[in-house]
Amino acid sequence: MARKVTARRVWVSTAAAWLFGFLIFLPILWMVLTSFKTELEAFSMPPKFLLFHWTTENYTTVQERSDYVHHALNSIIIAGGSTLIAMIIAIPAAWSMAFAPTKRTKDVLLWMLSTKMMPSVGVLVPIYLIFRDFGLLDTRAGLVMILCLGNLPIVIWMLFTYFKEIPKDILEAARMDGATIGRELVYVLTPMAVPGLASTLLLNFILAWNEAFWTLNLSTLEAAPLTTFIASYSSPEGLFWAKLSAASTLAIAPIIILGWFTQRQLVRGLTFGAVK
Amino acid sequence: MATEQTQVLGRALLTPAVALLFIWMIVPLAMTIYFSTLHYSLLDAETWSFVGLENFRYFLTDPAFLTALRNTLVLVGSVLAITILLGTPLALLLDQQVVGRSVVRLMVIAPFFVMPTVSALVWKNLLMHPVSGLFAWIATLVGATPIDWFNDVPLLAVILIVAWQWLPFATLILLTALQSQDEEQKEAAEMDGASAVSTFIYLTLPHLARPITVVILIETIFLLTVFAEIFVTTGGGPGLATTNIAFLIYQQALVQYDVGNASAGGLVAVVIANIVAFFLVRIVGRNLEA
Numbered sequence: 355m356a357r358k359v360t361a362r363r364v365w366v367s368t369a370a371a372w373l374f375g376f377l378i379f380l381p382i383l384w385m386v387l388t389s390f391k392t393e394l395e396a397f398s399m400p401p402k403f404l405l406f407h408w409t410t411e412n413y414t415t416v417q418e419r420s421d422y423v424h425h426a427l428n429s430i431i432i433a434g435g436s437t438l439i440a441m442i443i444a445i446p447a448a449w450s451m452a453f454a455p456t457k458r459t460k461d462v463l464l465w466m467l468s469t470k471m472m473p474s475v476g477v478l479v480p481i482y483l484i485f486r487d488f489g490l491l492d493t494r495a496g497l498v499m500i501l502c503l504g505n506l507p508i509v510i511w512m513l514f515t516y517f518k519e520i521p522k523d524i525l526e527a528a529r530m531d532g533a534t535i536g537r538e539l540v541y542v543l544t545p546m547a548v549p550g551l552a553s554t555l556l557l558n559f560i561l562a563w564n565e566a567f568w569t570l571n572l573s574t575l576e577a578a579p580l581t582t583f584i585a586s587y588s589s590p591e592g593l594f595w596a597k598l599s600a601a602s603t604l605a606i607a608p609i610i611i612l613g614w615f616t617q618r619q620l621v622r623g624l625t626f627g628a629v630k
Numbered sequence: 631m632a633t634e635q636t637q638v639l640g641r642a643l644l645t646p647a648v649a650l651l652f653i654w655m656i657v658p659l660a661m662t663i664y665f666s667t668l669h670y671s672l673l674d675a676e677t678w679s680f681v682g683l684e685n686f687r688y689f690l691t692d693p694a695f696l697t698a699l700r701n702t703l704v705l706v707g708s709v710l711a712i713t714i715l716l717g718t719p720l721a722l723l724l725d726q727q728v729v730g731r732s733v734v735r736l737m738v739i740a741p742f743f744v745m746p747t748v749s750a751l752v753w754k755n756l757l758m759h760p761v762s763g764l765f766a767w768i769a770t771l772v773g774a775t776p777i778d779w780f781n782d783v784p785l786l787a788v789i790l791i792v793a794w795q796w797l798p799f800a801t802l803i804l805l806t807a808l809q810s811q812d813e814e815q816k817e818a819a820e821m822d823g824a825s826a827v828s829t830f831i832y833l834t835l836p837h838l839a840r841p842i843t844v845v846i847l848i849e850t851i852f853l854l855t856v857f858a859e860i861f862v863t864t865g866g867g868p869g870l871a872t873t874n875i876a877f878l879i880y881q882q883a884l885v886q887y888d889v890g891n892a893s894a895g896g897l898v899a900v901v902i903a904n905i906v907a908f909f910l911v912r913i914v915g916r917n918l919e920a
Contacts, residue, residue, distance in 0.1 A: 361728075364726075364727045364728070364729065364808045367726040367727065367728050368725060368727075368728045368729040368730070369726040370723055371724060371734045372722065372725050372728075372730070372734055374720055374734075374738070375733075375734035375737040375738050376737065378737060378738050378794070378798070379737035379738070380755070380764075381741070381742055381749070381752055381753060381794065382741065382744065384752075384756055384757070384764060385748075385752045385756060388756055392727060393914055394827065398760045398762070399761070399762050399766075399767060400767055401762075401767050410677065413691075421643060421659075443646050443650060444647060445645060445646050446643035446644070446646070446647075447644045447646070447648070447665070448648035449643060450639070450642075450643040450644045451640075451644065451699035453636070453640070454636045454637055454639065454640030455913065456637070456640070460642070462648065466647075466648075467916065468904075468907060469651050469654065469655045469801075469850065470851075471904055471906075471907030472655065472659070472900055472903065472904075473854060473855040473876065473892075473900060473903045473905050474855060474902040475855055475857065475875070475876040475879045475880060475896060475897045475899050476659075476662065476879075476881055476896035476899045476903070477658035477659065477661075477662055477680055477896060478879065478880065478884075478892070478896065479661075479662060479665060479883045479889050479892050479893050479896060480657070480661035480662055480665065481656040481658055482710070482883065482884065483889070484657075484658075484661075485719075501652065503651070506647065506650065506651060508655075512799070526890055535636075540651040543697075560743060562745070563745070564744075564745040564746065566745060566857065566858035566874075567855070567857045567858065568745055570747075570857070570858060570861060571880070573882060580745065580794065581745050581746070581747045581858070582747075583639060584745070584747045584748050584751060585747040585751075585858070585862050586752075586863065587751055588747075588750075588862045590749060593684075595755055595756060595847070598751060598752075598755065599752070599756070602748040602752060603753065605745060605748055606743065606744050606745060606748055609743050609745070610740050610743045610744070611741070613740075613741075613742065613743035614736050614739070614740075617735075617739055618806075620802065621803055621806045622801055624799075624803075624848065625841075625844050628840070628844050629683060629803050629806055629807050629840070629841045630806070630807075630810050630846055
């Protein structure tokens with residue numbers, strides 16, 4: 355239980371926490387504010403904090419000038435597709451390692467994780483050449499494939515961590531009562547696995563949505579997701595701060611909200627349960 | 631334990647994942663090793679020849695490699711130091727009774743979910759711009775000269791951006807660990823007259839040792855290959871000031887089209903990452919037994 359603390363101490367920690375929280379959040383807040391300014395006011399010195407001419411014009415221009423929806427759709431297809439395929443491959447694998455472990459299971463798990471240790475940049479050249487030769491450069495299918503493989507070890511590990519926590523006693527009890535494997539799956543395992551499945555799905559969607567190395571190097575226009583689209587604003591002719599801010603806000607808003615919902619699972623997922 | 635039937639089923643279910651990951655690991659790696667022994671440029675794809683270890687000699691003795699290696703180490707080291715030295719007090723603070731703690735928590739972890747290209751551009755243009763960035767305005771407020779971040783201290787600018795993105799990760803993991811700390815133990819220490827400082831040193835810090843190790847290892851894996859932040863802000867420059875190994879290899883592969891040299895560099899990156907991974911796998915593996 356929480357210890358008794360003095361009102362003064364609560365007040366001091368509250369003030370300090372809000373101050374630091376605000377400072378860390380400031381870049382995002384500033385970006386959102388800028389997205390509602392005119393280009394002129396976005397540059398103005400001294401900066402305008404709230405007393406400016408609020409406009410949603412940037413949001414419409416972003417779409418008109420550069421087809422934001424096209425890139426957002428790419429992001430959804432690439433992140434969603436790679437996550438779904440990874441789940442389809444990973445669920446049986448994680449299930450089998452958690453419920454029918456063999457002597458080699460631990461080695462297999464560690465080996466899978468080790469494929470994640472190979473830095474993407476180390477294999478950029480062959481992947482680029484394979485993509486070029488198979489006509490996969492700047493295609494959604496190519497990016498779905500590469501992000502799926504890149505995230506697969508993490509997906510398997512997260513699912514394994516969750517599956518292992520399902521108590522075996524319940525399964526045995528069900529088996530004693532004469533449940534078949536099929537019934538066991540549908541009525542006993544699935545309901546207990548759903549929270550783990552859901553958070554794995556969400557976290558991997560977030561990882562895939564934000565992935566930038568492969569998307570920047572393997573996509574240019576057709577298949578470019580939001581990461582690549584936003585990067586195009588770094589060129590000199592693209593220096594429109596308010597529009598950049600509007601595009602950025604649209605690109606990160608859904609993922610930040612998803613992230614907030616999954617923060618607890620994030621810790622377990624990214625540290626493979628090593629921190630509880 | 632498991633019946634023969636489930637064993638067979640288990641193996642069948644595991645095979646697709648193992649096969650895919652095996653291909654994903656072995657094919658590009660084998661190709662990289664093969665290319666690294668060739669003199670092979672995409673600009674002149676007809677005339678390639680076997681050169682043995684020449685590419686490695688060239689890559690490792692290139693002054694750019696030493697600069698990139700140094701930049702990589704400085705970047706990884708600084709970001710680790712910043713995220714842990716700031717993340718620990720921040721986690722301790724959020725572990726206190728704070729009014730509206732859940733809102734503060736959401737603000738603190740938000741940067742982790744911002745895609746790297748967005749955070750790079752927002753920091754570069756809206757905050758660090760030497761004329762009309764927010765930092766420049768703050769500098770003039772206190773009577774200082776605004777810093778031209780990406781010209782005068784480019785590596786520091788990149789470090790700050792990356793540290794901002796990773797501070798939430800360190801804070802969140804340390805906070806989670808703090809919340810599992812034994813409250814009664816702390817209470818007992820307090821009753822015995824232990825000061826807040828000694829409670830922190832003798833109880834909290836040892837409790838945080840493991841999560842800090844986890845943070846260091848996981849961040850290192852990701853920070854070794856920081857790419858998008860450099861790609862978007864400085865393009866590795868000015869000169870080689872912000873070129874890390876990941877960016878150097880990218881330049882040799884997709885800017886200079888020198889496949890042989892880039893492959894040799896890629897293998898060097900793989901070796902460096904695997905030295906780090908060796909320790910990570912050991913720690914995570916130990917956890918697996920428990």
